[in-house]
Amino acid sequence: MKVQYIAVVAVAIAQVQSFTPMPAGRTPAFRRQSWSTTQIEATGVFFGTSTGNTEEVADLLVAKLQELGHDTPTEPICVDGVVGELKAEFDKYDSLIVGTPTWNTGADIERSGTAWDEVYYGELGDLDLSGKNVAVFGLGDQLSYGDNYADATGELHDVFSKLGCKIFGATEVDDSYEHEASKAIKDDGKFCGLLCDQVNQDDLSEDRVDKWVRQLQGEGFMSGGGESAASAAPVVEAVPTAVVSEPVKSITTPPASKPAVKVVRDGWVGHDNGESTLWVNSENRRESYLTKN
Incomplete structure (x- = not known):
């Protein structure tokens, strides 16, 4: 009996001594088999990249989505890693944000220089989205390609549009841009989505991402439903005024042609007093109210 006990202890000690600790930063095998492979999350961010600049903006988008409380994986997905599995990957998400650099400037098709070009007119074209x-x-x-600024974004937009997707997030071509021409500008005179320039205007990217994600939020993009940008009613930005010290009592009734609009704003609560939409802070003090133009 004593001999058996000693043998068992010896085996246990040998197993402990033979154990190799997992290096820092490594994930156990069972952890690598993530439950996210079957979990449906609201928004997936997919990108192609040649130099890493598009990935930087994709990271900003993921961070902003999470900051505003929207479901999304902790990292964006590089399209190079999902070629051949696009349907399975896209099916995981209610909504898709897709991004590309422009490499083959001036070309009629396949302008990205990334794996997007490999799937545009093959695997991706066969999907029903x-x-x-x-x-x-x-x-x-x-500055270097002012006549072809972000041309590939226009192709990315066109390919997904032809698959029956509802496209959101068109943006104004404002004075902060310095290009001469772009295939990303569509018939309505707007960019077909968010455009950034990490070479010359990287200091503007974070603000552009913040504004765009909030625009998508207002358009109902993250809900998996809503209306596309082409058909959705315009969202009017509420301009905060100075906070007043007394609780809200009443607001002048807007004209019948300007009905109240309820818009979700981060950190604010929409309060409908029957006359107009009023934004109040957590202490029920007035900040501003919003009516539709």
């Missing part, structure tokens, strides 16, 4: 919410973003160098 009818009704899927999609928003596009892209990068370009306005």
